[in-house]
Amino acid sequence: KFCVVLFTRELAKRLRGENVVVNSVNPGAVGTRIFDGWHGLFGRVVTWFFFCFFKTPWQGAQTALHVALDETAGDVSGEYFENCCQSRAISRAYNDKLANEVWEASLR
Incomplete structure (x- = not known):
């Protein structure tokens, strides 16, 4: 997830002026049915x-x-959102050198 934030920031920087918006989204901790196949006590506890x-x-x-759908959705690019609000990711996510390294690694 950390690398997604870095990648998004770098992509937004590279697409600046191209009328393309990219942002990263943290859905939070979501309970899915991934453990439905687990029976017994563990499955019930999870x-x-x-x-x-x-x-x-x-x-x-x-x-x-x-x-994606809010009328102000295109106002920002390269940002991080959680709980339906623009937010601040961890401080390392704003390291431009690291963002570029993630970008370069993704090209390999």
């Missing part, structure tokens, strides 16, 4: 944990939908 502490898939999708 399901309970997801139900109590994680977002539903519908809730997790809201930030991506907001960034």
Whole structure:
């Protein structure tokens, strides 16, 4: 996820002036059905944990939908969003040298 933020910032920089918007989105902790095949106590505990502490898939999708569909969606590019708001990623995500290194690694 960290590399996605770096990559998004670098892509936005390279596409500046091209009328293309790219942003990174953190859906948060989303409870999915990935452990549905797990039976017994472990499966029940994980399901309970997801139900109590994680977002539903519908809730997790809201930030991506907001960034894609909100009337102000094209106002910013290269930014990080969580909980339907522009936010600040961890400080290392704003390291331009590291963003370029991730970009170069993705080309290999």
